[in-house]
Amino acid sequence: MIFEAVITTLDEDASPHIAPMGFHYEGPRxxxxxxxxxxxxxxxERTGEAVLNLTDNVAIIAGCLTGRRAWPTAPVASIQGCRLADTLAHIEVRALRVEPDELRPRFVCEVVHEQAHRAFQGFNRAQGAVIEAAILVSRLSRLPVAKVDAEIDYLRTAIDKTAGERERQAWAWLMERVQAFRRGRLGDVA
Ligand SMILES: Cc1cc2nc3c(=O)[nH]c(=O)nc-3n(C[C@H](O)[C@H](O)[C@H](O)COP(=O)(O)O)c2cc1C
Structure with missing residues (x-):
C-alpha cells in the first residue's frame, strides 16, 4: 500500500526542501x-535522513508542484531536519541502505521517531481530487492532452461538490499550471 506524503529533506545549505512523495512499508521499514x-x-543520498509529513493540507502538495515551496516548518526530535508546521503527523526516518537503480533507487529506512499533531478529520473527495490532479500535473509532458482533459473533467465534480477554500486554491493553482504548460510547454513541475 502506497501512502502519499510530503517529504522534507535538507538542502546543502541546511534549508528545507519540500516535495510530495509516495512511500510504503516493508515490515517495519x-x-x-x-x-x-x-x-x-x-x-x-547526502544526508540519509528525511521527514515524511502526513498532511491533509493539499494546498502544500499543489503548491510544491506549482513553484510555491515556502511552507512553514517546525523542528523535529531525532534527526537533522524539519517537519511541516501544518501536518497531522510526521515520521522521521534514517536510511539503512540504498538499493541502487539508474531510474529509481530505493531507500530502505528505519523509523527513528513519529509523532501525531492533530486528529484526522475524515475523508474528503476534493482532497483526493487535488492529489490525483497533482499527479497529472507532474506528468503533463508524458500524458496525452485528451486523457488529462477527461480526468480533470471527472475530478472537477468532487471539487465543485466538496471542496473547502484550501482545496479550491490548490485546484486553481494546478489548473493555472495546466494552462501555462499548454501555452508555453513548461516542464512537468516547477
Ligand atoms: C502525490 C504525489 C506523489 C509523488 N510521488 C513521487 C515519488 O514517489 N517519487 C518521485 O520521484 N516523485 C514523486 N512525485 C513527484 C515529485 O513530487 C516531483 O517530481 C518533485 O518535484 C520532486 O522533485 P524535487 O525533489 O527535485 O523537488 C509525486 C508527486 C505527487 C503529486
Missing part, C-alpha cells in the same frame, strides 16, 4: 523511491 534526477534524491 519505510521505503522511499524518488525518480532521478530530483533534489529530494540528492538530499537523501
Amino acid at each position: 519505510v521505503i522511499i523511491a524518488p525518480f532521478r534526477p530530483c533534489r529530494t534524491l540528492s538530499n537523501l
